[in-house]
Amino acid sequence: MRLHFIAIGGSAMHNLALALHQKGYIITGSDDAIYEPSRTRLSNHSLLPEEFGWFPEKVTANLDAVIIGMHAKANNPELLRAKELNLPIYSYPEFIFEQSRRKTRVVIGGSHGKTTITSMILHVLKYHQKEVDFMVGAQLEGFETMVHLTDHNDFIVLEGDEYLSSPIDPRPKFHLYKPNIALLSGIAWDHINVFPTYPEYVEQFRIFVDSIVKGGILVYNEEDKELEKIVEETTNTIRKHPYKTPEYKIEEGITLLETPEGDMPIEVFGKHNLNNLAGAKWICQHMGIDEDDFYEAIASFHGASKRLEKIVETGTSLVFKDFAHSPSKVLATTVAVKEQYPDKRLIACLELHTYSSLNGEFLEQYKSALNQADVPVVFYSPEAVEMKQLKAISKDQIHAAFQREGLMIFTNPDSLKNYLKDRDFENSVLLLMSSGNYGGLNFDEIKSWVK
Structure with missing residues (x-):
């Protein structure tokens, strides 16, 4: 089969492209930007587009189907060309x-x-x-x-x-x-x-x-x-x-x-x-x-990547990275870590990153989510709120939503980084919960902070 991927660089899309390539299918694709690790993995299999952007000429009548990813828009020029040619168009799950x-x-x-x-x-x-x-x-x-x-x-x-x-x-x-x-x-x-x-x-x-x-x-x-x-x-x-x-x-x-x-x-x-x-x-x-x-x-299962993934253990200190971002996941994860290490100080740092978590009407769902933390921290980017075209949220709104005394709130990535870098992590667990990266936090660099 000859298949063309519109938005081939997505996490799910590039993996599907690789799987079908390994199955013997002929794969082409386009995207306006491709980041790591998708970029290297596609390149290693000669599936990385030669240039980024959308090129309707890539969509031809000899294709068996087109697969469209969520990153593309409904008016994508390659998608419109596929419709003109009456090609079968599939979503990833289809x-x-x-x-x-x-x-x-x-x-x-x-x-x-x-x-x-x-x-x-x-x-x-x-x-x-x-x-x-x-x-x-x-x-x-x-x-x-x-x-x-x-x-x-x-x-x-x-x-x-x-x-x-x-x-x-x-x-x-x-x-x-x-x-x-x-x-x-x-x-x-x-x-x-x-x-x-x-x-x-x-x-x-x-x-x-x-x-x-x-x-x-x-x-x-x-x-x-x-x-x-x-x-x-x-x-x-x-x-x-x-x-x-x-x-x-x-x-x-x-x-x-x-x-x-x-x-x-x-x-x-x-x-x-x-x-x-x-x-x-x-x-x-x-x-x-x-x-x-x-x-x-x-007994030998260590966990999925970014799901309570231990990234540092040194002396009496540990650091975990977790994909948790919704209220129920944040609560379950912080409870789990505190239960596992009851005698250690739990520093729980949550990034509000998704559309839901940055929505002022949804924020109240986070009530008590960080109550198990000894040091509760929330980071969010006002720029991310603006990019998602949401109403601006304030620190006062976040305090009112979480209802957690002592909650620390950061909106500047460097301020958060300096706060963590200068902390004493002796007999502590640092729990980093996010589906993002706190505005560019280098997780490898954290290893040098925790002793």
């Missing part, structure tokens, strides 16, 4: 579905934990040398790409995102996969720019449950009452398997998971991650991995 029509589709959804659960499943399957196709939202240790597609594997494991499919398709991505086996980890309002009310957001999960194929399986977190209500009310003829957080304890900074064979030390920690693990176990069992084999494999 094409993934086309590649998996004859496979057993396993879709992992939910407002939080999707990447971690998918990563756990893939780790266990790889450990036991069970080959599957997959798509996951983070780079995993031992995996070359975030997308892997074949013609021969029976299963495909997909991280099911509820965000929009493409600039011309407003359906949530996970509505398009039609899973045979599905997991939902929970519901916590997010993507306020797309789903401005909580009921609208919840409705997307109701639609997802109804999209599971007849006779399929839904594994769901029974501790989430909103989710439990949806599962109880669905008329879809599916099998339902609830899961909950397993018993565990913490001894000297090590989490011990209770198993039928006794307490087992594991690398990941936090109640939310133990809950994720329970869901992953159910899915693996439905894919032919028995419970004992699951525990054997999961």
